[in-house]
Amino acid sequence: MTATAILADLVAFPTVSDRPNLALLDYAADHLHRAGARLHHLPAPCGTKANLVASFGPDGPGGVLLSGHVDVVPVDGQNWASDPFTLRDSGDRLYGRGTCDMKGFVACVLAAAPDLAQSRQPLHVTLTHDEEVGCLGARAMMPRLAGLNIAPEIVIVGEPTGMEIVDGHKGCCEYSVTFSGLEGHGSTPDLGANAVAAAARYAACLLDLAEALKSRAPAASPFDPPWTTINIGRLSGGSTHNVIPARAELDWEMRPVRDGDAAFVHEALRAFTETTLMPMLRAAPGAAIATTTIGEVAGLTPQADNPARDLVARLTGRNATHTVPFGTEAGLFQQAGAAVVLCGPGHIAQAHKADEYVSTDQLAQCSQMLARLAQTLR
Ligand SMILES: [Zn+2]
Structure with a gap:
């Protein structure tokens, strides 16, 4: 045939x-x-x-x-x-x-x-x-x-x-992160655990990492752009002005140009989550930041x-x-x-x-x- x-x-x-x-x-x-x-x-x-x-x-x-x-x-x-x-x-x-x-x-x-x-x-x-x-x-x-x-x-x-x-x-790695905090009245921030605030900090950390990755670009990278990139694709959570949001979601991707960059990012996120984000959510009994791997090519x-x-x-x-x-x-x-x-x-x-x-x-x-x-x- x-x-x-x-x-x-x-x-x-x-x-x-x-x-x-x-x-x-x-x-x-x-x-x-x-x-x-x-x-x-x-x-x-x-x-x-x-x-x-x-x-x-x-x-x-x-x-x-x-x-x-x-x-x-x-x-x-x-x-x-x-x-x-x-x-x-x-x-x-x-x-x-x-x-x-x-x-x-x-x-x-x-x-x-x-x-x-x-x-x-x-x-x-x-x-x-x-x-x-x-x-x-x-x-x-x-x-x-x-x-x-x-x-x-x-x-x-x-x-x-x-x-x-x-x-x-390049490689292509996609992740979805969910942030679980504790709902409360907007007037008493310390009595709740703001999941959107944690997600915003997480997003800011990703942006810092995206900058840091530029300086890690290999000397003769064949790629355009030559470094590992990060994109924040979706960030959502909360309902209205005066409610402390208990849940937020963030979708992001990374396109590594070489071995080592993905591990660098994951280790930085792990440390940031442990030292900064989890303490932010301490008021919530079931506080959690959970990452789902959508794909890692x-x-x-x-x-x-x-x-x-x-x-x-x-x-x-x-x-x-x-x-x-x-x-x-x-x-x-x-x-x-x-x-x-x-x-x-x-x-x-x-x-x-x-x-x-x-x-x-x-x-x-x-x-x-x-x-x-x-x-x-x-
Ligand atoms: Zn194909």
């Missing part, structure tokens, strides 16, 4: 991150199995989603791994010109949810499976769930790969880069020596490398010891939007890269 025909089938599975992906994985497993792959289904605890691992060539460490996620972002509130879960072919563009991010890459890989099956080196394909909500599937998969004796030397993550070679991105740090970059440069004929501002599963593979790049069809500017599309030219370039990869490994 052509990549375009497979993409039409993949788009028709509405695998929004909060919905099951098992039917899509069965479809992909069928393609890979018919090409001769050895398959491992790694079910998620919820029972409605899984990761799929397919292997060609010999068993054992080394070789190449092609990584893709099969979940997509929702279409709610978006104004699509046609059904987002029916592929629309305009001739040079293929429209549909996930065409760009990143079922286009997955379709090219499935179409190339018979070719890739000839590999004389370990060659793996991983299809993961819940990338868009914090790389949850890939994080669960990493220890399982080690158990299967899968330790690729090179990983290509097919996120949409316009088929350019990307060797770096590891960064991809550019490496001077990167066999994945060298391989993909040979396959695509491109020499330049880039960094991107969005997080992916690539950092997890790097942490596991692999050389990693992103290279996939479509442009991130067309992802996550109404009328998401991938161009047929981009798909053709991706298929060509995979054909050359198959040749190289044969």
Whole structure:
């Protein structure tokens, strides 16, 4: 089957991150199995989603791994010109949810499976769930790969880069903090415990840390801006002027440029909470400041020596490398010891939007890269 025909089938599975992906994985497993792959289904605890691992060539460490996620972002509130879960072919563009991010890459890989099956080196394909909500599937998969004796030397993550070679991105860590104090009359502040005041101090601490992070920027940072950033995204709490608020909420994110910055921030917040904020709430019997981790996506740090970059440069004929501002599963593979790049069809500017599309030219370039990869490994 052509990549375009497979993409039409993949788009028709509405695998929004909060919905099951098992039917899509069965479809992909069928393609890979018919090409001769050895398959491992790694079910998620919820029972409605899984990761799929397919292997060609010999068993054992080394070789190449092609990584893709099969979940997509929702279409709610978006104004699509046609059904987002029916592929629309305009001739040079293929429209549909996930065409760009990143079922286009997955379709090219499935179409190339018979070719890739000839590999004389370990060659793996991983299809993961819940990338868009914090790389949850890939994080669960990493220890399982080690158990299967899968330790690729090179990983290509097919996120949409316009088929350019990307060797770096920041991490992305998202948190929600709730502050619980004690309600009271505004005229007697000392008899209550003001949760909004504690949240405001916490926010001010985050702003101070955001400034401090600027001076921690690595000397030759490839990122823009070059330092780890912090954003306070939402701060809410309280009801009216004369009531001491018992509850407040704060959502914030951090995009680390290197190892160590996240620990620096967390340690500073822990110390500030203990020494300053908890004493502020001392009047409340159930005073608490609780942080929920929404997602922690590891960064991809550019490496001077990167066999994945060298391989993909040979396959695509491109020499330049880039960094991107969005997080992916690539950092997890790097942490596991692999050389990693992103290279996939479509442009991130067309992802996550109404009328998401991938161009047929981009798909053709991706298929060509995979054909050359198959040749190289044969
Ligand atoms: Zn993606």
